[in-house]
Amino acid sequence: MSLSEKSAAIAAALQAQSEFPLLRGERIALRGPRDEDADALFALFSxxxxxxxxxxxxxxxxxxxxALIDNIREGQQQRTMFNWVIADAADVAVGSCTLFQFDAVHRRAELGYALHxxxxGRGIAREAASLTLDWAFDGLGLHRVDAGIDPDNDASRALLHRLGFVTEGRQRESFFVGDRVTDSELLGLLAADWRARR
Structure with a gap:
């Protein structure tokens, strides 16, 4: 398959996702958000x-x-973002895991996650990210997934490194949160590296 055919296949795979794909792990499921998740998402992001x-x-x-739930649904409908709710065994929302910044031409996207x-310390974030990466590489056919973190976030860096991401650089003063400006540490994972680790 040529590069242009692979890009077209990714674009077609994204458009084919009329609903959130349900991704099931051993302890969690990644699903689309529901109206009743608002309290749990507020507890997470507050x-x-x-x-x-x-x-x-x-x-x-x-x-x-x-408003976040509405934004997540809109992103999925436009195929610009898949922001799954991480649901525990009782189907309670305990976090989120996101693929966004899709680039079908260059066959890449960006990963983000948050966990209550x-x-x-239970391996839930790793399980959620692994489910997402399996879908990104095997389901969509992406070549690369990127991640950006605050350089002070040692726990997130450790998780990404355990998943096979490599730190590739640093962007200076790239995010403002209120009056505080922070750098971004840039990490990347190639499909071949992900498959070699499984």
Whole structure:
């Protein structure tokens, strides 16, 4: 298959996703958001520990969580973003995992994730990211997935390195959160490296 055919196949695969693909792991599922997830998403994105390294301020009201759900649905409908809810065994939302910044021509996207502190240290973020990367590389046929983190976020860097991401550089003063400006550490994972680790 030529490069242009591979790019066209990715674009077609994205357009074929009329709904959120349901990705199931051993302990969690990645699914589309529901209206009743608003309280759980507010609990996640209003939590100071979660938002410490995020590129936006913590949520202050549940209306922001409801707006986020609308934004997630719009991104999926336009095929610009797939922002799954991480649901536990009881189908309660405990986090989110996102593929965004799709570039079909260059066959890449960016990964993001957030997990409520009550779930930290259990391997849930790794399981969610692994499900997403399997879908990105095997389901869509991407060649590369990028990630950007606050350079002070040691836990996120460690997770990404365990997944096979390589730190490739640093962008200076690339995000403002309120009056604070931060750098971005840039990491990348190639499909061949991901498959070699499985």
């Amino acid at each position: 939590e100071p520990q979660v938002m410490r390294y995020w590129s936006r301020p913590a949520m202050r009201g549940r209306d922001e969580a409801r 502190p009550s779930q930290w």
